[in-house]
Amino acid sequence: MARLSAKVRREEFIIAAARVIATTGVSGATTRKIAAEAGAPLAALHYCFESKEALFQALYEEQIKTMGESTWTIKPGIGVAETAAAMVPQLMEWYEQEPDYAQASGDLMFWSHHNDRALAELGVNAALEVMRETLRKGVSGPEERKLVEPLATLVLALTDGLLLQWLTFKDTQLRDKGVAAAMRALRCFAN
């Protein structure tokens, strides 16, 4: 019970941290604000996490894990071109459904550059791996295998880039045009 409670508390702090970072950025995300957002006493934060940095790491790691566990609606063997194309709108949709996580994820990406390069690399590598795995599921022929790697890079770059534009404008129309263009680019790249 106590063990569980601690786990639950950790999770609550992580969620609160995401919300606060999404609102104020990393530089404005103080322990006080996070504790308040979590509805927990300030000292509890350091009871659950060694430091604020550790909390941010945990959040970033969780976001990486979440991305890995995300379910993609991909028809197996549909071909890498269609698979890659299908990934873009699905990712962007997830960003829209979880705007706090999307925003915080970007903030933490840059934060990790300055505070934990290994984690930063882990994050991008994890994302790349997710792309690869998903693409592999769609592979329809042996010669398509060679396309998995560059497509993974492309899909990640495109979705990151489009996320930036989305976070800036929050403009659905603009986003959809970008998504359509990205899909077409990926399709013809792979054909």
Place this chain on the structure above:
Amino acid sequence: MARLSAKVRREEFIIAAARVIATTGVSGATTRKIAAEAGAPLAALHYCFESKEALFQALYEEQIKTMGESTWTIKPGIGVAETAAAMVPQLMEWYEQEPDYAQASGDLMFWSHHNDRALAELGVNAALEVMRETLRKGVSGPEERKLVEPLATLVLALTDGLLLQWLTFKDTQLRDKGVAAAMRALRCFAN
């Protein structure tokens, strides 16, 4: 310290701010660190800028301006496909030559999301406009005009996304593969 024109001083603070942000991130970029990096007394910072925030804005605005003034080696009338393709390596090269500005620019992009949304939009809009203008120079036929807009979005998204990967790994080989893939994607998108 010798008497300097306010303009020179401002510029020095801006350069120092870029370096400090590139090293520590926005959250670690304190006025004292920036002043030390600039070799100036702390009070001088507030003599030149109303606030730390104003300094960051000035830096971000300058980066936007710099991007607009960057010279592209584009052969006029070469066609939008080739133009778009040519832009990717040129931008990435600039990022490599100015790593501090590249890193700080990313940090400030997210910082502006939380502190000055108008500036954030200005930044992305400026970048998009640069892409459009450059693409227009390469337009070879009237039917290519329609491609300028989606290509601008794509080039920006791709280069932003590749910058993220580059900032994370600083791996030249990886970057070149990404650049090659992006170029191919853009070429076949436009043909």
Place this chain on the structure above:
Amino acid sequence: MARLSAKVRREEFIIAAARVIATTGVSGATTRKIAAEAGAPLAALHYCFESKEALFQALYEEQIKTMGESTWTIKPGIGVAETAAAMVPQLMEWYEQEPDYAQASGDLMFWSHHNDRALAELGVNAALEVMRETLRKGVSGPEERKLVEPLATLVLALTDGLLLQWLTFKDTQLRDKGVAAAMRALRCFAN
């Protein structure tokens, strides 16, 4: 520093603030000086009070309360004339016994004019009410009731005015002459 109840700590800061204000005036009463005077770390001040202003308010409010709780040696039914006359030396004596509070009280009176007018009015109203109440205790006949209000004003004005002179010269002889004159004026005013 040992663990202290928040109440005790607050009180210590208030006393320290009174001493510092009495010495340096409000404009010289910095948080650092007050904390040093209280023998407490600077951060503790802001743990107990929201701001320096809040500490000053608390001090001023306490002084108002203290004044209300002060015990007057008044024989009931002695008549308003004698009561009013008796109040002057008693108040001046208290000022002499608590010179820091007397001085700080004057400083804060003017400080409150500029920072919290409501508090300033509260202070004077509280003082007036104390005068009224005390005078009422001395009332010996129904026709004296009408004298309570003007006497309250007069006693307060006279004691404030004499306090100013006392704070300036700290001259006991001078003060006693002033007190004697004030007593005579009040006596014959009421007869």
Place this chain on the structure above:
Amino acid sequence: MARLSAKVRREEFIIAAARVIATTGVSGATTRKIAAEAGAPLAALHYCFESKEALFQALYEEQIKTMGESTWTIKPGIGVAETAAAMVPQLMEWYEQEPDYAQASGDLMFWSHHNDRALAELGVNAALEVMRETLRKGVSGPEERKLVEPLATLVLALTDGLLLQWLTFKDTQLRDKGVAAAMRALRCFAN
């Protein structure tokens, strides 16, 4: 011309200081605010005055001088009682006509306690002397001479005290009642 200009400038700074002190109190009266209020460059203040303190002293001295030069409408030989009584409303009227000077004067009185005791004493002594002189003009018989000293003390104390109440409430009715009471007290004191 230049000499005159310097003199004029000094005067302008003094007037500006009075206004700023009246508005913000001594603690909020910064050199910048005063210079701005005077419409003069900041450095000019230190060109005219050795320090901010010197400016405040000059202001306080001028206020003392002004008080000495104030013209009283006193009928000679009317008797000390009537003279004293007549002084109260005249002073209060002057306070109403020059609210900034009245407020600043009070602030500076307490400021001088902490920064220049000699000046503080000078101020009160000057005020007392003004009271004495004016009272002497009204003396109607030799036996009234003895009343000049205590009356001077009383008039000053009463007007200071009433000023405090006036500055706090800015309530004309209340002030007039206080003035009436003070006049009656002075009259019967001297008869």
Place this chain on the structure above:
DNA sequence: GATGAATGAGCGTTCATTCAT
């Protein structure tokens, strides 16, 4: 185990003042 109390370090900013011209 859980938390209110406490704090050293450092924050962004403003101050009165001086200096170079």
Place this chain on the structure above:
DNA sequence: TATGAATGAACGCTCATTCAT
């Protein structure tokens, strides 16, 4: 002489963290 430029010192305050209970 007159002033924009410049600054050391200090300001009020908040930070992440620890400690006593």
